Amino acid sequence: MSWNTAKKRFQRDIESLPTRLREYYQRELNARYTLPTFEGAQLPTIPAPKRKTNVQKGIAPGDLVYITEGEKKGTVTSVFHYNPSNDAVLVANVTEKRITPKTTWVDNQNSHYVDYPKYIPHSSVKLAGKDRDDSGKVSYVVADEIVLKDKYYDDRYRSWLPRRFVKHHDTIEIPWPNPPTAFEDDSLSTPELAVLEKTYELQTIAKPPFPKAALDQLRNPYSRHKKRVLSELQARRLNSPEMPLSTEQKIYLAKQANKPKKVYTNLSEEIKDFIGDKIAQHVNSIKEPAMLAHLEALSKSTIPDFKKTMENIKENEKTQ
Amino acid sequence: MSMRIPVRTLSSCVANLARAKKLSFGDLSKVQLREPIVPTHKNFDVSPDHPLWAFFPEGNKSESALRGSDEVELNSREWTFPELRRKSFEDLHRLWYLTLKERNILAREVRLAEALRYSRTQQHEALDEKLVTVQKRIKQVLLERQVAYERVQTFTEQQQAYLAEFEERYLNAGADEIVSYNEKLVRLQYALFGIQPQLQDYNLEEDINIKFVNGLSYVSNLKLKRYLDRNPNVAKTFELPLNGVVEELPFLLRGVDEAVEEVQALRESGENVKLDKIQVFPFLRSALANAIEQEQQEFQ
Amino acid sequence: MPMRLRAEKKMRKHLIEQLKARKVLGARIAEGKKTAEELRRLNLAPQVYLFKNLFSGQVLYSQVPAFHQDQIDQQFVRPNWENRKPSRRNDLWRVMCVATFDNYDYAVAAFRGLVQLRQARDVVQQKEAKALRRKNDEGNTWYAGQYRPTYSQEAVADLAHVIEEFELENTKLMWENAWRRGDDKHWSAELVQHETLPPFNPRDQNILLDELRAKAVEEFAKLRETEEHQEEASVIA
Numbered sequence: 001m002s003w004n005t006a007k008k009r010f011q012r013d014i015e016s017l018p019t020r021l022r023e024y025y026q027r028e029l030n031a032r033y034t035l036p037t038f039e040g041a042q043l044p045t046i047p048a049p050k051r052k053t054n055v056q057k058g059i060a061p062g063d064l065v066y067i068t069e070g071e072k073k074g075t076v077t078s079v080f081h082y083n084p085s086n087d088a089v090l091v092a093n094v095t096e097k098r099i100t101p102k103t104t105w106v107d108n109q110n111s112h113y114v115d116y117p118k119y120i121p122h123s124s125v126k127l128a129g130k131d132r133d134d135s136g137k138v139s140y141v142v143a144d145e146i147v148l149k150d151k152y153y154d155d156r157y158r159s160w161l162p163r164r165f166v167k168h169h170d171t172i173e174i175p176w177p178n179p180p181t182a183f184e185d186d187s188l189s190t191p192e193l194a195v196l197e198k199t200y201e202l203q204t205i206a207k208p209p210f211p212k213a214a215l216d217q218l219r220n221p222y223s224r225h226k227k228r229v230l231s232e233l234q235a236r237r238l239n240s241p242e243m244p245l246s247t248e249q250k251i252y253l254a255k256q257a258n259k260p261k262k263v264y265t266n267l268s269e270e271i272k273d274f275i276g277d278k279i280a281q282h283v284n285s286i287k288e289p290a291m292l293a294h295l296e297a298l299s300k301s302t303i304p305d306f307k308k309t310m311e312n313i314k315e316n317e318k319t320q
Numbered sequence: 321m322s323m324r325i326p327v328r329t330l331s332s333c334v335a336n337l338a339r340a341k342k343l344s345f346g347d348l349s350k351v352q353l354r355e356p357i358v359p360t361h362k363n364f365d366v367s368p369d370h371p372l373w374a375f376f377p378e379g380n381k382s383e384s385a386l387r388g389s390d391e392v393e394l395n396s397r398e399w400t401f402p403e404l405r406r407k408s409f410e411d412l413h414r415l416w417y418l419t420l421k422e423r424n425i426l427a428r429e430v431r432l433a434e435a436l437r438y439s440r441t442q443q444h445e446a447l448d449e450k451l452v453t454v455q456k457r458i459k460q461v462l463l464e465r466q467v468a469y470e471r472v473q474t475f476t477e478q479q480q481a482y483l484a485e486f487e488e489r490y491l492n493a494g495a496d497e498i499v500s501y502n503e504k505l506v507r508l509q510y511a512l513f514g515i516q517p518q519l520q521d522y523n524l525e526e527d528i529n530i531k532f533v534n535g536l537s538y539v540s541n542l543k544l545k546r547y548l549d550r551n552p553n554v555a556k557t558f559e560l561p562l563n564g565v566v567e568e569l570p571f572l573l574r575g576v577d578e579a580v581e582e583v584q585a586l587r588e589s590g591e592n593v594k595l596d597k598i599q600v601f602p603f604l605r606s607a608l609a610n611a612i613e614q615e616q617q618e619f620q
Numbered sequence: 621m622p623m624r625l626r627a628e629k630k631m632r633k634h635l636i637e638q639l640k641a642r643k644v645l646g647a648r649i650a651e652g653k654k655t656a657e658e659l660r661r662l663n664l665a666p667q668v669y670l671f672k673n674l675f676s677g678q679v680l681y682s683q684v685p686a687f688h689q690d691q692i693d694q695q696f697v698r699p700n701w702e703n704r705k706p707s708r709r710n711d712l713w714r715v716m717c718v719a720t721f722d723n724y725d726y727a728v729a730a731f732r733g734l735v736q737l738r739q740a741r742d743v744v745q746q747k748e749a750k751a752l753r754r755k756n757d758e759g760n761t762w763y764a765g766q767y768r769p770t771y772s773q774e775a776v777a778d779l780a781h782v783i784e785e786f787e788l789e790n791t792k793l794m795w796e797n798a799w800r801r802g803d804d805k806h807w808s809a810e811l812v813q814h815e816t817l818p819p820f821n822p823r824d825q826n827i828l829l830d831e832l833r834a835k836a837v838e839e840f841a842k843l844r845e846t847e848e849h850q851e852e853a854s855v856i857a
Contacts, residue, residue, distance in 0.1 A: 001430045001445060048597065091341075186393035186424065195399075199408040204563040205472045206514030206531045209409065218463050329655035341787045348740040354781045355752050356773030357802035366797050 015048045022047070037099045043086040043119055051084040058128065058146045059162050062177035065091060066142040069124035076128050076140050078177075080117060088119035127164070129174040143167070143174060158183065264312040341366065349448045374421055386429050386436075391441040398453045404461045405415075410459050419451045425452075439479060479512060481536060491546050505542070509535050515572070519612050525604045532567065540571035540579075547576045559587075564594040565604060573611050627726065646688030646708055653684050653694075656724035665720065665836030666727035668734065670775055672716040673706050677768045679775035680706075681734045683727065685829030687713060695735060697743045702761050702768065713824055715796055716772060718817070719779065722790035722834050733782040734775075741774065749774075772800070778807050787811065789827060794832070 014025050054060050063079045072093055080090040098116040129144045147160040147170075156179055166172040166249055185191070222228075230238065245253070267275075280316065286292055347353050368380035378544055404412065427446045432439045473553040486508060493501045509515040511534025516522050540562055548555040558580070562568050567586060570579040586592040624632075645651075649662065659666065664684055671680040672688060680687055680695060689708055699705040706712075721727040722733055741749040753770040756762045767840050783791055794815045801814055820828050 001427060001448060003427075150323075184395055188393055188397045189396040190399075196406070198406040199411050200406055204511050204514055205469065206510075206512060206535075207526075208469055210462055215466070218459060218466060221438050341785075343725065343733075345733060345736045345740075345785070348736060351740050351745070352736065352747055353737070353740060353745055353752060354777040356770050357752075357776040357806050358773055359797075359799045362803075362804055363801060364706075384788060443664040548758050559632060 019047075035101060037101070043121055043143055043226045045085055046087055051087075053084060054082050054162060056148075057082065057084075057087075057122065058177055059089065059122070060179070062180050064128040064129040064130065064140070064177075065089070065125040066140070067091065067094070067125055070120060076142075079125075083119060083121070086119060088120045089119045089122050089125055090119060093124065096117050127174055129172075141166070141172065141174070143172075146174070172221065187261070227273055264309060264316045266313055266317075344449050361373050375424055377425055386438070387444075388433050389440050389443045389609060391558070392447055393441060394450075395449055396450075398450050399457060402448070403456060404457055405464075408460075409462070412462065416458050419454050423448055423451050423455075434591075462574055471537065472502070477498055488540055490542055491549060505539065509539050515539070519608070519615050521571075522608055522612060524608060528601050528604050528608070532604070536565065536568050536572055537562075540568035543571050544580070547580060558584070565596060565600050624750070628677055639820060642830050645690070645746055647684070648688070650665055650686045650688035651690050654728070656728045658669055659683065659727065665833045666724045666840060667721070667833065668719045668727060669715060670717040670719070670771050670779070672775075674712045674714060676704065676706055676766050677771045678703070679704050679716065679772055680853030681731060681738075681775075682686040683731050685826070692739045692755070695738055696742075697739070698746070702763075702765075703742065703771075714822060715817070715829060716775070716800065717779070717796065718832055720792040720794070720832075723840075726788045726791075729786055730782050730788060733786060737778040739746075739779060742776075742812050746849040773802075776800060776802060779807070783811055784808055808828050 001165055009275050012025065015026065017112075019315070023044070024193050024294050030039065030042065059065075059079060059081055061081055064076055065079055067073055076092060077092040077094075080092060084087050094117065095115040096118045098112055099112050100114050100116065102112075126144060127146055128140050131139050131141045134137065143166040145162075147165045147166040147167050150163045151160050151167055152163065154161045154176060157176070161176055164174045164176070166174065220226075283292075283295065286295070347595075373382075376385075377387060399415070401409040407415070426444045430441050430448075432443050433439070433444075486504075490501050490505065507516050510517055514527055514530045515532060515535050516527060516530075544562060546559075548558060548560075562571075562583070567583045570582040572583070573579075583592070649664075653837060654662070654664070656666075660686075667683070667685075669682045669685055671682065673679070673680070678696070682691055682692060686710070692706060696703070696705045719727075719730065722731060723856060750761070753761045753774075761768050779793070781790070789811050791811055792813045793801070794817050796817050798814070798816050801807070807814070817828070
């Protein structure tokens with residue numbers, strides 16, 4: 001029911017499991033929830049994405065079919081029901097004797113042991129149609145395969161249906177059968193005239209079609225799927241304010257301001273020579289070749305700050 | 321427990337006989353205990369129109385509190401989008417509440433089934449799903465209309481183009497077409513600006529807004545222009561443009577000739593003040609209220 | 621710790637006594653049993669009040685429009701897991717019925733009768749009483765949580781029993797809910813008149829009961845006056 005919002009989340013999603021596991025769980029569930037009388041070989045379940053409805057498969061209750069496998073091979077009977085999850089068909093004359101509990105008895109049933117309809121796979125039946133000759137002789141036409149083409153509105157089914165043609169014989173159409181139970185109106189149905197009556201006409205674009213105060217009920221203004229923008233006030237409220245400076249910090253900053261600014265300049269030639277001399281002096285005094293090799297390698301290494309410092313110097317020169 | 325059997329004392333004046341019946345139970349083991357008296361609902365009446373009956377399928381006449389699986393009706397299908405799009409706001413509103421009441425009935429039954437540990441509620445839940453679909457579709461249709469309305473507000477260029485085209489055709493219309501063009505103008509002023517065709521239909525709180533003012537200015541200028549084109553002698557003396565709502569309103573309420581005269585009278589008397597923005601809506605509301613009152617009196 | 625002096629011990633004893641005396645175990649007016657004379661003297665009405673417990677469904681009888689621990693002790697003598705001794709929480713006791721009788725003797729007799737029947741059900745004839753109750757699947761008195769509806773039903777039955785047994789004519793029963801009085805076949809129409817309490821906020825229950833008491837006292841006084849007038853007239857005659 002609608003208040004149970006988490007039902008699907010906490011149930012095992014059988015359809016999304018791999019085939020072996022799915023079969024295992026289905027067997028387990030069947031064992032737990034079916035009566036012993038209904039256990040037994042059940043036809044394999046088809047995963048949900050691959051299932052086809054009656055219309056997609058081209059079979060409907062009330063249709064005539066020709067049974068091609070099993071005991072009743074060669075007979076033509078009518079279909080009771082098509083089960084998409086097993087791709088199985090309930091047919092009039094294929095039954096098996098079963099022990100049924102009293103709760104499932106129909107009227108006039110006196111015995112527990114009764115003929116119960118049995119599902120047969122759709123592959124073991126072929127669609128058939130009745131053909132009336134000019135002389136009035138009735139014969140059956142069995143279609144190996146069907147093709148669904150065109151589209152027409154069927155008043156009996158109150159919907160748009162495709163036509164069924166025998167494959168490779170496009171002129172032979174097998175029409176849809178009469179639905180077994182006519183659709184009856186019940187207390188919740190609306191009569192056709194009331195439904196088709198047009199009471200809405202767009203007359204003005206100056207007036208909103210929906211009361212403005214109730215617009216929040218149509219749209220969720222707090223939906224997480226919408227791009228949510230903060231107003232300036234909200235942004236200001238959500239971000240922390242700046243901490244005011246303490247007296248010590250102010251004193252420090254004042255002192256920093258008074259200090260002379262650090263200026264990057266190139267070394268003068270004199271200093272460069274001085275440093276060069278000193279290094280040369282040291283390097284020339286070294287005799288060990290290993291030490292020399294090490295110093296060579298060391299001289300090739302670069303300091304990351306060097307680049308930055310050179311850029312600062314360049315900038316400084318530019319400004320000057 | 322005292323074994324003394326109290327007897328009602330005789331009043332000195334009243335000649336009441338001593339009561340034969342005792343006023344205390346004797347041996348408690350010999351007292352015949354009575355069965356507990358079960359409360360019954362027959363002691364009070366419940367109106368057949370009590371609002372809580374709305375939670376039952378047949379209301380007052382419901383036979384059971386919980387319908388079985390075969391009693392839940394699943395023969396009908398949901399309303400489709402084309403069918404819902406045909407319906408006005410009031411009809412959709414009605415349909416929403418009808419589905420809501422049905423869902424309430426189903427919800428009560430499912431909740432009751434939960435309490436009774438009765439789990440065969442698949443038919444109820446199937447019907448509830450259908451009703452939820454209908455409700456979602458109603459919401460979707462309303463939202464479509466609202467979104468269309470909001471989008472159309474941004475089509476200002478197209479609206480201006482249409483208004484300009486209409487203006488051209490109106491000004492160039494011949495005498496035989498002018499009647500139909502006036503009718504079209506009435507429809508146009510309602511369609512684009514929300515100006516009601518009939519004075520009695522005005523909702524002064526909601527209808528008087530910026531669109532109304534724009535529409536008023538458009539309509540009055542259009543009518544005046546056509547009049548001045550046809551009557552050049554008046555055009556010489558008449559000063560364009562119309563100065564504010566005070567001068568534009570007569571063109572909406574009366575015929576063009578009368579309106580022109582009225583405007584000229586206003587100009588002469590000096591009452592054609594150009595109102596401040598804040599005064600425009602109150603002025604329109606009061607002026608239209610007066611006009612509506614006058615019309616009602618005329619009818620009477 | 622210094623030794624307690626005699627005066628200290630005496631003061632302590634006195635304090636404990638005071639605390640015990642001041643301990644509130646319910647409305648003081650409801651303390652102890654009351655005879656007809658006492659009821660009349662205390663300006664109470666010839667009434668019996670039935671209170672139902674919202675938590676357990678048990679019923680408490682009282683001669684005054686209030687209740688005290690004494691009454692709970694008097695009426696719930698054999699507690700067991702199904703019939704626990706209820707607490708004195710005043711928010712859980714709601715008025716179920718106010719029975720106004722013809723005179724004070726009848727009222728006292730009715731109260732005593734009800735208490736005796738309660739004794740019979742709880743002590744003397746426990747098995748018979750349990751047999752009459754509605755059971756759940758396990759054979760225990762039907763319950764939902766700690767609530768047992770049989771207790772209030774039994775109290776109503778006992779009230780009918782007492783009225784019929786003692787033939788207390790001119791009884792007026794004011795029910796908090798007419799539904800509770802059950803089928804009319806249990807009540808004798810000549811002895812009993814049924815009414816409903818006016819709709820009230822449970823917060824104002826005590827005020828309502830007090831007003832009912834005052835009204836009944838007034839009516840009783842008027843009745844006695846008219847009777848006395850009649851007597852005088854008959855005497856004179």
